[in-house]
Amino acid sequence: MHPIIECADDLGAALKGVASVEPAFMSVGEKQSALVGLVEVRSQLDALLARVLGASDDVAAAHGLRDAAAWLAVETRTTRREARRDLALGRALAQHPWVATALTSGAVRTEQARMVVEAVDALPSHVGASVRDDAEEALLRLALQHDARELKQIGKRILDVVAPEVGESHEEAVLRAEEDRATVGVELTMVDDGEGRCRGSFVVPSHVGAMLKRHLLALANPARHAEDELRDESGEWKPLRRRLGEALIEYVERYPVDATPQTAGVNATVVVTMTIEQLLGETATALLDEGSRMSAGQARRLACEAGIIPVVLDSKSVPLDMGRAARLFTKSQRIALGLRDGGCTARGCETSASGCHAHHDDPWSRSGLTDLANGRLLCPRHHRLAHDSRYAMTVHADNKVTYARRT
Known part of the structure; x- marks a missing residue:
């Protein structure tokens, strides 16, 4: 029997021998040794x-397949992607004997070996x-x-270590190529699922992703929110x-109206249309200009701060009033509200002023004025309750x- 087949049989038998052993009864030292040893053996x-x-191109030829990875994927129920990654590594090890030796001895991990090979092969011709x-x-x-992630970054600049005279120009070329690919590959998809949710994905250059993440992390900062705002409906x-998702909602809803891009001389703004009865009703709905609907309570909440234009119609569909951005509290008013209220004015809430919305006590929908006497700070959760017809708010x-809660 071939030594490699004997090795596989011996490994299988050894693993069966410990299959019934309960690791929970091992000491801390034993677990540490076992974990490190098993990772090294896995690399080998x-x-x-x-x-x-x-070395199995002949297996592919025997079955009329493109490569041995295709045969292995079928025989072992492995994904073709995974099998082809293993095949690529095997071919690379044949060209990089030092990497092969390090991986075979268990000195490096499999992903580390891949990163080393990729970095060396990516060097200019x-x-x-x-x-x-x-x-x-x-x-x-x-x-x-x-680790492998750090090695990938180091690999991009390895010429600075081994050949500084060519390293700088190579790094600049690599970065420029990455930036060109990122620019060409930019895309964004958004699909409304018809159940009140919009799903999407995007691909942007790394620096743009880093900027967006930094903005959202600032909004999601626990220091801006009371403890109950940081727990979900089950108390966990x-x-x-989820906090980043909620931060994205706040990011969009509170984007400065005067900073939105213009099309045909008009700021990009969502228009919400409703009758006067719907605006004042507790169980009504409103129509958005792109065809979807929202509750009137949601529309009233957004009218406090968000960049939407509510259009109120009479019974003959004639516009009675079109809200303007002037209904929104100014920066100076927000600062004054923060100094006066200190944070969310809901009793027991500890959300700081920076995490709050500005709310009209006498609603804009009922001709409420945008002034300090008619304003207060509410955190996003309590702001939603203020416009939820199922709850009564008492000042x-x-x-x-x-x-x-109304009964």
């Missing part, structure tokens, strides 16, 4: 699999073999202190992805408000 096994797969060898050797040394802490003598 990955190397052996990749090497065998890279005019770089000589000796420089490539130096780069590979340097990256393998660095792999002892850095909201995961970061107390100390300017605090409380809510009670």
Whole structure:
């Protein structure tokens, strides 16, 4: 029997021998040793699999397939993508014997080996073999202190270490190529699911993604919110992805109206149309200019701060009033409200002023004025309740408000 087949059989038998062993009863030291040892063995096994797969073109030919990865994927129920990654690694190890030795010995991880190979192969064609060898050797040394993600970044600048005279110009060329690809690949998709939600995805240059994430993280900062704002409906802490989603909503709804782009001389603005009865009613709905609908309570809430234009119609569909951005509180008024209220005015809420919306006590929909006497700060949650017809809001003598569910 071939030694590699014997090895596979021995590994299988050894694993079966410990299948019934309960790791929970191991000591801390034993678990630490086992975890490190198993990761090293997994690297060695990955190397052996990749090497065998890279040498199996005859298997593909025997079955009339493009490569051995296609046969292996079917036989082992592995995805073709995963099998082809292993095949690519196997072929790369044949061209990079130092990386193959490091992975086979368990000194580096599989993803680290891939990053080293990719970095060396990405070096410009005019770089000589000796420089490539130096780069590979340097990256393998660095792999002892850095994970695969860090190695990928280091690999882009490895010429600065082994050949500084060509490193700077190469890095600039690599970055320029990345930026060109990012510009060409920009895209955004948005689809309304018909159930009150919009789903989407986007691809933007890395610096734009970093800027957007920084903005949303600032809005999602726990310091801006009271503890109850940071918990979900079941009382558990909201995961970061939900807090970032809520931050995106706030980012869009509170975008400065005067900063929105213009089309045909008009700021890009959502128009909400409703009759006077719908605007004042507790169970009414409103029509958005792109065809979808929202509750009148939602429209009234957005009218406090968001950049929407409410168009109120009479019974004959003649516009009675068109809201303007002047109904929104100015920056100076917001500062004054922050100084006066200190934060959310809902009793028991500790949300800071920076995390609050400006709300009209006497609603704009009922001709309420946009002035300090008619304004107050409410956090997003309590602002929603203020416009929710299922709740009654009471203003107390100390300017605090409380809510009670209507019966």
